[in-house]
Amino acid sequence: AQSVTQLDSHVSVSEGTPVLLRCNYSSSYSPSLFWYVQHPNKGLQLLLKYTSAATLVKGINGFEAEFKKSETSFHLTKPSAHMSDAAEYFCVVTGQGGKLIFGQGTELSVKP
Amino acid sequence: NAGVTQTPKFQVLKTGQSMTLQCAQDMNHNSMYWYRQDPGMGLRLIYYSASEGTTDKGEVPNGYNVSRLNKREFSLRLESAAPSQTSVYFCASSDSGGMQPQHFGDGTRLSIL
Numbered sequence: 001a002q003s004v005t006q007l008d009s010h011v012s013v014s015e016g017t018p019v020l021l022r023c024n025y026s027s028s029y030s031p032s033l034f035w036y037v038q039h040p041n042k043g044l045q046l047l048l049k050y051t052s053a054a055t056l057v058k059g060i061n062g063f064e065a066e067f068k069k070s071e072t073s074f075h076l077t078k079p080s081a082h083m084s085d086a087a088e089y090f091c092v093v094t095g096q097g098g099k100l101i102f103g104q105g106t107e108l109s110v111k112p
Numbered sequence: 113n114a115g116v117t118q119t120p121k122f123q124v125l126k127t128g129q130s131m132t133l134q135c136a137q138d139m140n141h142n143s144m145y146w147y148r149q150d151p152g153m154g155l156r157l158i159y160y161s162a163s164e165g166t167t168d169k170g171e172v173p174n175g176y177n178v179s180r181l182n183k184r185e186f187s188l189r190l191e192s193a194a195p196s197q198t199s200v201y202f203c204a205s206s207d208s209g210g211m212q213p214q215h216f217g218d219g220t221r222l223s224i225l
Contacts, residue, residue, distance in 0.1 A: 043216025098212070100212060100213070102154030
């Protein structure tokens with residue numbers, strides 16, 4: 001069965017410092033992986049997706065994620081945090097029939 | 113540039129009442145979805161519709177029904193609301209044939225007393 005674990009429920013960084021949001025997955029086959037962002041009182045927005053092409057995936061707003069099969073990880077990074085990055089981030093893996101399986105979310109706080 | 117529009121944004125119901133949540137998209141997408149979001153549980157798929165005229169159960173369909181009225185609209189109905197259905201409900205759409213929603217509405221916050 002497919003599953004996804006976000007290793008931190010909350011991450012706090014200072015503006016201008018790097019962001020690292022960690023995600024591990026479990027899958028019996030080569031999965032598709034996604035990161036979504038959710039700002040307060042808004043719906044989710046797709047940040048980036050991995051679908052077995054390049055292992056380093058670039059997304060919107062300067063985010064990127066690296067697929068590491070040996071570590072079963074798909075961590076999300078950004079070189080320099082901005083105040084507008086404060087939101088909740090979801091790591092997602094495809095499950096049976098292509099349905100999405102969501103992680104529990106990581107809340108990112110950005111301090112001025 | 114509306115995207116996915118959900119109504120209402122907020123609703124309070126009493127146990128046993130019925131209600132329909134409305135969703136419409138203006139992107140000519142084939143696939144539409146209903147999710148619920150609960151604290152610490154991410155999003156869970158309730159129902160989806162791969163195309164007009166078709167609907168399928170997701171992970172947590174019990175207590176809900178859906179109607180794909182036309183290509184634009186996909187409604188979610190609670191026939192007899194229960195406190196366990198207190199949640200934030202999101203409608204989403206995509207133009208792909210798979211199960212990956214691309215665009216989400218802003219959600220309906222539903223409380224059942």
